[in-house]
Amino acid sequence: MKIIVVGGAGFIGSAFVRELNKRxxxxxxxxxxxxxxxKENLKETDHDFIQADVRSEQIHDIIKDYSPDVVINFAAETHVDRSIYKPQDFITTNVLGAVNLLEASRKFGFKYIHISTDEVYGEECGDENSPLRPSSPYSASKASADLFVKAYVRTYGINAILVRPSNNYGPRQFPEKLIPKAIIRTLLGMHVPVYGDGKAERDWIFVEDTARIVFDVMRKAEWKGEAYNIPGGQRYNVLEILKMLEEVSGKEVRIKFVSDRPGHDRRYCMITRMKYEVTPFKEGLRKTYKWYLNNRWWWEPLITDKFFVEDEPWLAVKGK
Ligand SMILES: NC(=O)c1ccc[n+]([C@@H]2O[C@H](COP(=O)([O-])OP(=O)(O)OC[C@H]3O[C@@H](n4cnc5c(N)ncnc54)[C@H](O)[C@@H]3O)[C@@H](O)[C@H]2O)c1
Known part of the structure; x- marks a missing residue:
C-alpha cells in the first residue's frame, strides 16, 4: 500500500509513521x-520526506508523482491558545489545506483520511452523528474541514473518512500542551500554570493507541464520509492529572492558578461504536514521563520558545 502522511513530522503523525513501519x-x-x-520526531523511522505546505499547488504535483492509494492528513495548527491569539493560520491550514487535499482527491482518486478532533462536538457528549458545536477558533476550523469532507463525498463521490481522536498524550508532544508542559516544568523546578479552577475535564488516549486504532480504521473503512470517534474512555481534569504526575514522578508539582482561557470548554467526552483496548492512563503517563526524563536532547532546544515560557499567550490580545 502506498501512503502519504501529511503532517507526519508532528506528534500524532510521527506515531502513525512508526505504526506503519511496524506493519x-x-x-x-x-x-x-x-x-x-x-525531523527529530521521525528519528529511526523508515520513510521518504518532502517539505511542503498542505495549502500549496506543490501538494498536487507530489501526489501526482507518487500516486498514493491513501493520503492521511495530520497537518494542522493544533494549539487552542494560539488560535485565540492569532486564528488566521488555523483557517488557512486547517480548512483551506484540507480542501486542497479534497481537490487533489477529486483529481487523482486516492482515499482520503481526515484527522479531526473530539473538540468539534463542544461540551456535549458526542457520538459520530452528534451536531458540531465548536467553541474556539481551533475547533471551528476543524469542524469546517469536517463539513467540507462530507460535502466532497456527497457532491463529487470521493472516497473519504473522518477520524476524531480525543486528547492525545505521549512522547514527542510539543511542550505547549498540558502534559509535556507539566512534566518539563516540573523537571526544571518551575511552577505549572493551571487555567481557571483546574477542573476542565478531557478524555485522554495514549498516542500509540491512537496510531494503532487509526490503522485499523483504515482497513475497515467504508469510505463514504463516515466518522470514527476514538476516545480513550479515561476522563480526568487538570488537577487530577497533576496529582497523578506527582505520584509517577515522585516530585512536587507546583501549581499556579492563572486566569481561565476565554471560551474554555469544561469538558470533552465522546462515545464510539468501535471496540478496542487502550493503555491505562497512569501507565501511559509513566511511559510519557520517562520518555521526557530520558530525552532532554529533544525538548531542551525548545524551552526558549516564548509560548512555552508564557503562562497565558492570549493575554496579548487583551493588550496586557
Ligand atoms: N494532539 C491531540 O491531542 C489531538 C487530538 C485530536 C485531534 N488532533 C488532530 O490530530 C492532528 C495532528 O495533531 P498533532 O497533535 O500531532 O499536531 P502537531 O502540532 O504536533 O503537528 C502538526 C503537524 O502539521 C504540520 N503542519 C502544520 N501546518 C502545515 C502546513 N501548512 N502544511 C504542511 N504541514 C503542516 C506541522 O509541521 C506538524 O508536523 C491535527 O489535525 C489535530 O487537529 C490532535
Whole structure:
C-alpha cells in the first residue's frame, strides 16, 4: 500500500509513521516543518520526506508523482491558545489545506483520511452523528474541514473518512500542551500554570493507541464520509492529572492558578461504536514521563520558545 502522511513530522503523525513501519509500510511524509513539526520526531523511522505546505499547488504535483492509494492528513495548527491569539493560520491550514487535499482527491482518486478532533462536538457528549458545536477558533476550523469532507463525498463521490481522536498524550508532544508542559516544568523546578479552577475535564488516549486504532480504521473503512470517534474512555481534569504526575514522578508539582482561557470548554467526552483496548492512563503517563526524563536532547532546544515560557499567550490580545 502506498501512503502519504501529511503532517507526519508532528506528534500524532510521527506515531502513525512508526505504526506503519511496524506493519512493513514505508510511507512518504509531507510536512511543512512548522514550529511543531520536527525531523527529530521521525528519528529511526523508515520513510521518504518532502517539505511542503498542505495549502500549496506543490501538494498536487507530489501526489501526482507518487500516486498514493491513501493520503492521511495530520497537518494542522493544533494549539487552542494560539488560535485565540492569532486564528488566521488555523483557517488557512486547517480548512483551506484540507480542501486542497479534497481537490487533489477529486483529481487523482486516492482515499482520503481526515484527522479531526473530539473538540468539534463542544461540551456535549458526542457520538459520530452528534451536531458540531465548536467553541474556539481551533475547533471551528476543524469542524469546517469536517463539513467540507462530507460535502466532497456527497457532491463529487470521493472516497473519504473522518477520524476524531480525543486528547492525545505521549512522547514527542510539543511542550505547549498540558502534559509535556507539566512534566518539563516540573523537571526544571518551575511552577505549572493551571487555567481557571483546574477542573476542565478531557478524555485522554495514549498516542500509540491512537496510531494503532487509526490503522485499523483504515482497513475497515467504508469510505463514504463516515466518522470514527476514538476516545480513550479515561476522563480526568487538570488537577487530577497533576496529582497523578506527582505520584509517577515522585516530585512536587507546583501549581499556579492563572486566569481561565476565554471560551474554555469544561469538558470533552465522546462515545464510539468501535471496540478496542487502550493503555491505562497512569501507565501511559509513566511511559510519557520517562520518555521526557530520558530525552532532554529533544525538548531542551525548545524551552526558549516564548509560548512555552508564557503562562497565558492570549493575554496579548487583551493588550496586557
Ligand atoms: N494532539 C491531540 O491531542 C489531538 C487530538 C485530536 C485531534 N488532533 C488532530 O490530530 C492532528 C495532528 O495533531 P498533532 O497533535 O500531532 O499536531 P502537531 O502540532 O504536533 O503537528 C502538526 C503537524 O502539521 C504540520 N503542519 C502544520 N501546518 C502545515 C502546513 N501548512 N502544511 C504542511 N504541514 C503542516 C506541522 O509541521 C506538524 O508536523 C491535527 O489535525 C489535530 O487537529 C490532535
Amino acid at each position: 512493513g509500510i514505508r510511507p512518504l511524509v509531507v510536512d511543512l516543518l512548522t514550529y511543531a513539526g520536527r
